[in-house]
Amino acid sequence: MGSLFRSEEMTLCQLFLQSEAAYACVSELGELGLVQFRDLNPDVNAFQRKFVNEVRRCDEMERKLRYLEKEIRRDGIPMLEIPGECPEAPQPREMIDLEATFEKLENELREVNQNAEALKRNYLELTELKHILRKTQVFFDEMADPSREEEQVTLLGEEGLMAGGQALKLGFVAGVILRERIPAFERMLWRACRGNVFLRQAEIDTPLEDPSSSDQVYKSVFIIFFQGDQLKTRVKKICEGFRATLYPCPESPADRREMAMGVMTRIEDLNTVLGQTQDHRHRVLVAAAKNIKNWFVKVRKIKAIYHTLNLFNLDVTQKCLIAECWVPALDLETIQLALRRGTERSGSSVPPILNRMETLEDPPTYNRNNKFTQAFQNLIYAYGVATYREVNPAPYTIITFPFLFAVMFGDLGHGALMAAFGFWMCYKEKPLQAKKIDSEIWNIFFGGRYIILLMGLFSMYTGLIYNDIFSKSLNIFGSSWRQNYNASTLTENKLLQLNPDSPDYLQYPYPFGIDPVWQLAEANKIIFMNAYKMKISIIIGVFHMLFGVCLSLWNHLYFKRRISVYVEFIPQILFLTLLFFYMVLLMFIKWTSYGPTPGAFGSQDPAIVKTSAYCAPSILITFINMMLFKTDANTRPQCDDTMYAGQLQLQKFFVIVALLCVPVMLFGKPYFIMKEQKQRARQGHQPVEGAAENGTAGGAPVPSSGHHDDDITEVFIHQGIHTIEYVLGSVSHTASYLRLWALSLAHAQLAEVAWNMLLRKGLMSTDFQGGIFLYIVFAGWAAISVSILVLMEGLSAFLHTLRLHWVEFQSKFYAGEGLSLPTGSRFEVILDSAGPGRGVN
Amino acid sequence: MGASFVPITVFTILWGVVGIVCPIFAPKGPNRGIIQVVLMLTAATCWLFWLCAYMAQMNPLIGPRLNNETLIWISRTWGNPISNHTGA
Numbered sequence: 013m014g015s016l017f018r019s020e021e022m023t024l025c026q027l028f029l030q031s032e033a034a035y036a037c038v039s040e041l042g043e044l045g046l047v048q049f050r051d052l053n054p055d056v057n058a059f060q061r062k063f064v065n066e067v068r069r070c071d072e073m074e075r076k077l078r079y080l081e082k083e084i085r086r087d088g089i090p091m092l093e094i095p096g097e098c099p100e101a102p103q104p105r106e107m108i109d110l111e112a113t114f115e116k117l118e119n120e121l122r123e124v125n126q127n128a129e130a131l132k133r134n135y136l137e138l139t140e141l142k143h144i145l146r147k148t149q150v151f152f153d154e155m156a157d158p159s160r161e162e163e164q165v166t167l168l169g170e171e172g173l174m175a176g177g178q179a180l181k182l183g184f185v186a187g188v189i190l191r192e193r194i195p196a197f198e199r200m201l202w203r204a205c206r207g208n209v210f211l212r213q214a215e216i217d218t219p220l221e222d223p224s225s226s227d228q229v230y231k232s233v234f235i236i237f238f239q240g241d242q243l244k245t246r247v248k249k250i251c252e253g254f255r256a257t258l259y260p261c262p263e264s265p266a267d268r269r270e271m272a273m274g275v276m277t278r279i280e281d282l283n284t285v286l287g288q289t290q291d292h293r294h295r296v297l298v299a300a301a302k303n304i305k306n307w308f309v310k311v312r313k314i315k316a317i318y319h320t321l322n323l324f325n326l327d328v329t330q331k332c333l334i335a336e337c338w339v340p341a342l343d344l345e346t347i348q349l350a351l352r353r354g355t356e357r358s359g360s361s362v363p364p365i366l367n368r369m370e371t372l373e374d375p376p377t378y379n380r381n382n383k384f385t386q387a388f389q390n391l392i393y394a395y396g397v398a399t400y401r402e403v404n405p406a407p408y409t410i411i412t413f414p415f416l417f418a419v420m421f422g423d424l425g426h427g428a429l430m431a432a433f434g435f436w437m438c439y440k441e442k443p444l445q446a447k448k449i450d451s452e453i454w455n456i457f458f459g460g461r462y463i464i465l466l467m468g469l470f471s472m473y474t475g476l477i478y479n480d481i482f483s484k485s486l487n488i489f490g491s492s493w494r495q496n497y498n499a500s501t502l503t504e505n506k507l508l509q510l511n512p513d514s515p516d517y518l519q520y521p522y523p524f525g526i527d528p529v530w531q532l533a534e535a536n537k538i539i540f541m542n543a544y545k546m547k548i549s550i551i552i553g554v555f556h557m558l559f560g561v562c563l564s565l566w567n568h569l570y571f572k573r574r575i576s577v578y579v580e581f582i583p584q585i586l587f588l589t590l591l592f593f594y595m596v597l598l599m600f601i602k603w604t605s606y607g608p609t610p611g612a613f614g615s616q617d618p619a620i621v622k623t624s625a626y627c628a629p630s631i632l633i634t635f636i637n638m639m640l641f642k643t644d645a646n647t648r649p650q651c652d653d654t655m656y657a658g659q660l661q662l663q664k665f666f667v668i669v670a671l672l673c674v675p676v677m678l679f680g681k682p683y684f685i686m687k688e689q690k691q692r693a694r695q696g697h698q699p700v701e702g703a704a705e706n707g708t709a710g711g712a713p714v715p716s717s718g719h720h721d722d723d724i725t726e727v728f729i730h731q732g733i734h735t736i737e738y739v740l741g742s743v744s745h746t747a748s749y750l751r752l753w754a755l756s757l758a759h760a761q762l763a764e765v766a767w768n769m770l771l772r773k774g775l776m777s778t779d780f781q782g783g784i785f786l787y788i789v790f791a792g793w794a795a796i797s798v799s800i801l802v803l804m805e806g807l808s809a810f811l812h813t814l815r816l817h818w819v820e821f822q823s824k825f826y827a828g829e830g831l832s833l834p835t836g837s838r839f840e841v842i843l844d845s846a847g848p849g850r851g852v853n
Numbered sequence: 854m855g856a857s858f859v860p861i862t863v864f865t866i867l868w869g870v871v872g873i874v875c876p877i878f879a880p881k882g883p884n885r886g887i888i889q890v891v892l893m894l895t896a897a898t899c900w901l902f903w904l905c906a907y908m909a910q911m912n913p914l915i916g917p918r919l920n921n922e923t924l925i926w927i928s929r930t931w932g933n934p935i936s937n938h939t940g941a
Contacts, residue, residue, distance in 0.1 A: 477902055509916050520856070533919050552898075606914065625912075
């Protein structure tokens with residue numbers, strides 16, 4: 013039996029590792045990813061564990077790497093993917109080298125950054141000064157202009173000018189301020205100085221770089237004229253408040269020119285130095301970018317190993333570490349080999365010891381999956397991880413999932429689109445995997461590529477059966493319907509119905525799928541298709557549920573729950589078969605026994621009328637009457653009351669037996685458990701079969717603790733809930749499968765609307781304008797087909813299928829109460845499970 | 854009844870081969886069980902689905918109700934040319 017049908021058998025092992033070999037051994041086991049270690053010091057605080065220092069060092073290294081990564085990203089340097097295989101965990105002594113490398117890199121980078129920042133600040137100041145000198149020149153020129161004399165007059169006042177002439181000279185300050193602060197700044201100056209200052213400002217056109225945040229900011233140059241020291245202090249205070257930078261500005265034009273010259277040369281020098289600094293930084297980062305992913309993996313692996321080592325116990329002699337771990341029983345040899353490799357690598361002479369242990373604990377669940385089955389397993393695990401050694405629904409889901417999906421999505425065209433997409437992803441698997449696309453939606457699609465491919469293929473098959481391709485049909489085998497009306501009838505009547513009880517129908521059905529004539533019958537296609545699709549929904553649903561109940565038998569047999577077979581499985585399957593499978597049988601009887609009789613078309617012979625379409629009963633009414641022990645008065649005297657002789661008696665018997673099953677389900681198990689407890693009390697404490705009743709341990713030793721002496725009421729309540737769930741569930745779940753019909757109908761109708769409203773209009777247009785019109789309309793139709801009919805409808809059908817599996821199917825046998833053994837991505841898993849709670853960070 | 858021998862035999866044998874014969878010859882290896890389950894379930898579901906479609910049409914209770922233009926087109930392309938004398 014393949015291991016996918018049930019989870020792997022696990023054994024608890026004790027592991028003795030020499031201190032010096034422990035690191036290498038854990039590293040090898042980590043690469044294998046088959047072992048789950050148990051925490052042997054749960055009481056010990058995370059900060060008091062043995063390898064806290066190492067974990068801290070790893071954290072520190074990770075911090076440095078993250079800093080490097082941030083800097084690399086800021087410069088937009090591409091980081092090289094790890095070529096080929098993931099690097100192995102490095103030796104502990106390599107850790108020091110790595111630390112030194114990272115330390116050096118970080119220091120170098122920080123120094124360069126500091127220098128660059130200082131240089132930039134300097135550069136900014138000089139640039140601002142340059143702008144001030146340039147812009148203020150204009151202001152001073154204006155001041156000298158005699159026509160502006162009046163402004164001076166307003167500032168100095170009439171008598172001031174009269175009084176001193178040369179003594180009263182205007183003072184000024186010049187500076188730079190953020191452009192958006194100008195209005196507020198101006199208002200504040202005006203209010204604080206009561207209009208006694210004069211502000212001139214000019215915008216700097218090019219944005220300047222802020223050295224602290226390296227943002228581009230727009231600034232303005234301003235100059236303020238005022239008179240007197242009091243105003244000067246006030247103005248300076250306001251400038252400070254608005255974070256304006258003030259620069260000394262010589263008063264005489266000659267000094268200003270000289271200063272401007274000096275500033276220009278200094279700026280040029282600075283530019284050279286800045287360029288060199290940037291070059292250096294870039295070189296350092298490019299070198300780091302080549303290795304950074306590699307380093308990340310290495311550091312994470314080291315950290316994971318030390319986290320794992322922290323779970324171990326120290327031997328009294330301090331010479332060796334003791335670990336406990338869950339191991340798949342079949343992989344013991346592989347693990348032994350890995351341990352041996354680890355010992356050899358570390359050069360230790362004492363081999364590690366792996367001991368099997370007996371335990372009463374529930375082992376973790378581990379399913380060996382391949383890339384094909386993994387996606388289906390994930391669908392199941394999204395609901396709940398299987399209880400240890402329980403039947404795993406995943407292998408059956410591989411087919412039932414795409415099939416149920418396809419019943420809702422049945423369309424050859426849309427199915428082909430989906431299958432093509434799935435096939436492309438499977439065909440280009442390796443290159444697509446290598447690309448490592450980060451988009452979440454893409455990863456979902458790519459992870460489910462095999463599901464998509466299968467869903468597409470099954471949709472093509474169901475589409476062929478529904479004879480539906482973009483809401484049109486294919487006439488492959490030749491329709492079974494003929495047209496026999498004469499010309500006058502055809503011209504006089506707009507709508508005409510073909511009669512199956514006449515030569516219109518060739519008396520043998522279309523061999524594969526639905527007859528193509530039905531897609532053409534716009535008037536009553538839905539009536540026919542609804543009757544057909546509703547019936548198949550119930551048929552498929554009942555088979556699906558019966559299959560689920562049968563799987564529960566397999567579980568009972570495996571766990572040796574003999575009582576459960578008698579008081580759970582048998583009444584359950586009887587209940588489902590006698591009521592719902594019987595209804596399915598009625599459908600088949602109706603299909604086979606009512607219809608036209610070849611050679612006796614339109615005959616009034618009572619024997620023939622009894623099997624004609626006129627006498628066909630409604631299955632739903634029959635079923636409801638069966639449940640209510642009721643018979644309707646016969647309104648069609650030519651017809652029989654029943655579909656076959658003795659139907660009413662047989663139905664009564666079925667319902668009574670089915671109802672009798674309910675108390676068996678309800679009280680059977682508690683009764684047997686009670687009986688066993690009494691027996692045990694009499695015989696003394698011996699493990700009996702009832703012990704396995706709650707037991708998850710199939711082959712494992714029976715738990716001998718007395719937990720089944722628990723209150724018997726709990727058993728009653730538990731069983732009551734299960735029985736009610738099953739009995740009511742049978743009704744509601746059967747009805748729930750009607751969603752197969754509902755979604756299929758919706759899909760077919762939407763496809764038809766898309767065709768009729770869009771593409772049909774385009775196809776019916778003529779001339780060359782019609783060609784252009786068709787071209788545009790086709791684009792619209794194709795877009796709607798892909799986006800709404802394939803993507804949205806596909807998603808909705810997918811979710812409904814998921815529900816049918818999780819609720820309707822798995823509720824019959826699947827407990828899903830297991831703990832997952834972390835599989836797959838090895839080291840990362842250890843880190844995740846270590847988590848921030850147990851981590852030192 | 855309205856069943857014919859050929860299609861029922863052909864499709865039952867076809868899916869029977871997929872679901873019963875092929876699993877016997879499934880390649881040995883760790884995935885043999887999965888391959889067998891996949892083949893058997895595929896055959897079972899596909900056969901059941903085909904069977905339901907076939908049986909639902911074996912004894913039609915109603916006939917398609919068609920537009921007269923469609924009926925004329927059916928006469929032309931599927932055989933049975935329109936007769937001019939009265940009586941259908």
